[in-house]
Amino acid sequence: MSATLAGVRIVVSAGPTYEDIDPARFLGNRSSGKMGFAIAAEAAARGADVVLVAGPVHLETPAGVARSNVRSAAQMHAAVLAALPCAVYIGAAAVADFTPRACSPGKIKKQPGQDTLVLELVQTRDILAEVAAHAQRPRLVVGFAAETDNVAGYARGKLERKRLDMICANRVGVAGCGFESDDNALLVIDATGERALGPAPKCELAGLLLDLIKERLA
Numbered sequence: 001m002s003a004t005l006a007g008v009r010i011v012v013s014a015g016p017t018y019e020d021i022d023p024a025r026f027l028g029n030r031s032s033g034k035m036g037f038a039i040a041a042e043a044a045a046r047g048a049d050v051v052l053v054a055g056p057v058h059l060e061t062p063a064g065v066a067r068s069n070v071r072s073a074a075q076m077h078a079a080v081l082a083a084l085p086c087a088v089y090i091g092a093a094a095v096a097d098f099t100p101r102a103c104s105p106g107k108i109k110k111q112p113g114q115d116t117l118v119l120e121l122v123q124t125r126d127i128l129a130e131v132a133a134h135a136q137r138p139r140l141v142v143g144f145a146a147e148t149d150n151v152a153g154y155a156r157g158k159l160e161r162k163r164l165d166m167i168c169a170n171r172v173g174v175a176g177c178g179f180e181s182d183d184n185a186l187l188v189i190d191a192t193g194e195r196a197l198g199p200a201p202k203c204e205l206a207g208l209l210l211d212l213i214k215e216r217l218a
């Protein structure tokens, strides 16, 4: 019997962000939203009051979940902060770290003899770090870390630097886990230690992660 989360308000971010270059093009990433949507679905099934802030993905809204659709990192930042206060924030979205300084109003055209195009990118705001530092800080701030190498090391760094309660590290860039796949494997790190979850379907991992979150809320 899974742990109930009745009455617990949980905000989950999921999916990629798209950073527009011009009306025809954007910078995006390979997040499908499956991991975040699985967490939102399982939390709602356990009775939580769930807000899902979703980047551009082709997934159905899970039953009982209030969904807020966004496109860019700036829009995701605004939607997540507007959803506070909550008891738990889970940042499963793959938010762009950089966005074009300006979006060209017209389609950028190739010029004769032009071999390269230089785009100036500026850093986006770190939603997770801002939630963790917010006056209405959730009781639990849970981040994800998507890494191709030194997965645990980089994740520990993010846990400390962003002042999180818990981080879920996962490998990306290989088949069968991370982006797009139906399955994943998580290394969950918090002040009490580390727990390996999976490999397993993302919906199963969502349940195991919510069990840990419920323990931490007790």
Ligand code: PMT
Pocket: 013, 014, 015, 030, 031, 032, 033, 034, 035, 036, 073, 091, 092, 093, 094, 095, 096, 097, 124, 125, 126, 127, 128, 129, 142, 143, 144, 145, 146, 147, 158, 170, 172, 178, 179, 180, 181
């Ligand atoms: O969507 P799927 O296809 O199912 O894939 C799942 C996933 C691989 C996207 C997911 O499991 C995952 O790892 N999500 C986090 C991806 C990511 O952007 O990781 P990061 O290491 O770059 O960012 C660290 C954390 O900071 C994340 O919680 C991210 O949401 C957050 N962040 C990052 C930048 C930013 N500007 N604001 C943020 O809040």
